[in-house]
Amino acid sequence: MSTHDDTGHDQDFIPLSVDIAIFRLNDFGGLQVLLTQLADRPKDPHFPYPNAWSLVGGRIRKALDPDDEAAAHRTLMRRTGAQVPYLEPVRSVGSATRDPRGWTSTTLYFALVGPSFGWTLKPGDDIKAIEWVSINDARLRAMAFDHTRLFQLALERLRNKMSYSLLPAYLLEADFTLPELQKVYEQILEVEIPKKTFRDKILELDGIEETGKTKMTRGAPAKLYRLKPTKVPLLFNKNLI
Amino acid sequence: MSTHDDTGHDQDFIPLSVDIAIFRLNDFGGLQVLLTQLADRPKDPHFPYPNAWSLVGGRIRKALDPDDEAAAHRTLMRRTGAQVPYLEPVRSVGSATRDPRGWTSTTLYFALVGPSFGWTLKPGDDIKAIEWVSINDARLRAMAFDHTRLFQLALERLRNKMSYSLLPAYLLEADFTLPELQKVYEQILEVEIPKKTFRDKILELDGIEETGKTKMTRGAPAKLYRLKPTKVPLLFNKNLI
DNA sequence: AGAATAGTGTCTTTAAGACAATATGGC
DNA sequence: GCCATATTGTCTTAAAGACACTATTCT
Secondary structure, eight states, X not given: XXXXXXXXXXXXXXXXXXXXXXXXXXXXXXXXXXXXXXXXXXXXXXXXXXXXXXXXXXXXXXXXXXXXXXXXXXXXXXXXXXXXXXXXXXXXXXXXXXXXXXXXXXXXXXXXXXXXXXXXOOOOSSEXXXXXEETTOGGGGSOSTTHHHHHHHHHHHHHHHHTTBSGGGGGSOSSEEHHHHHHHHHHHHTOOOOHHHHHHHHHHHTOEEEEEEEEOOSSSOEEEEEEOSOSSOOBOSSOOO | OOSOOXXXXXXXXXXXEEEEEEEEEOTXXXXXXXXXXXXXXXXXXXXXXXXXXXXXXXXXXXXXXSBHHHHHXXXXXXXXSSOOSEEEEEEEEEESSSSTTSOEEXXXXXXXXXXXXXXXXXXXXXXXXXXEEETTOGGGGSOSTTHHHHHHHHXXXXXXXXXXXXXXXXGSOSSEEHHHHHHHHHHHHTOXXXXXXXXXXXXXXXXXXXXXXXXXXXXXOEEEEEEOSOSSOOBOSSOOO
């Protein structure tokens, strides 16, 4: 048996969607996620969550999406008008109960964008508002469908993976300093990391390189680094924290 | 927008399946995975992979499966007649090309079973044979659909996760000794671990407890341990290796 | 000059690993 | 007793962390 079974009953076709937890840092270094507010839909009295907030998401369209990652990119493009630099699948959730109208399945992604991500937030017929929201915002605790749990899964994956990878670099400009990078780790993981240890481990990883430029701050100027052009963000063999 | 979009077109319903990489150890400690051989289906000339080997899998059935994990359990039960002690989702893959007949999506799981997993392998109309196969077996390199890649993803997840968790305990009897556990790590990760380091880290984790019994070997008897009854297999804060 | 921050060096503490010592069974 | 293996203890080495020192820029 496999994916494919011609004995499959017609009634077993299931609506498939993607939902994306897209993260950025606000001007003070706080982590935010992009939420959309579902419209009223007066013409659709069975729509279960009018006015509720949800992650960015949308149905997979066979004709438009060669694969599920393409569906995620298309959905983000539709709402933000820009291409995200980092996108990875977290997991899929399918059940009879996550949508009161019946069996559905969604694939959850998480995305990271830097401060100069060139988005233009685009509501639409089905979306009343779209907004960057702090990860402590109360709206995240009462979202449509199972999106509260999806958001938690995405945040957990982000925290987990950043403790052994250079992922947080995608939340900064392409050129960044080590003190900036350290602050991102400390802010999101809510820990303090000894400066020496942090620098030694990051540099030993050999996943970033000097740009030759420096960035002025209030004190001494800091060297600017960039990610080396590898496909995958480099992984620590031991945890950073 | 969300999982749910009443503007979704009928032609965007997509066949959904689960595929499971179920692992066990053979009598010599080698890792094996359960494969099925797809039947001929002479009545179905469009079936793309007659006689090919594949992971255990099947269509999700709305009427039978409250959620995707239930579908995985039901599919495993159908082929092995037994309940697996450990099952976790790896990721979903959906694309227009993974099945030549059109857009499909599957959720990949991996499962671990111990030596006394009470299975009875059950072929069927659509399955010609079902067999435990060493992870080096050539059939794994030429499976139906994208199952070769799915298998690699599952194996990668297993190797990755066992380096910071007690997962390998699920490949042993409920009561196991530390030398047995160490051999599983070493076998699957293909590394040697210093005995003292291994024991110290495993015990410090506090995820296993002594049963009070011992197991005779060729030399001195070894203490038997069992997993403490926590839901989640305990995670190391630093990698084991 | 003084404040603020970047980057480095040194010493202490902690963890990992090598290796030996002891213990317990089967034969 | 002898062999094989389990389990623990000790010492060495390596990594992590505390902390101080130097360097650079701005005011």
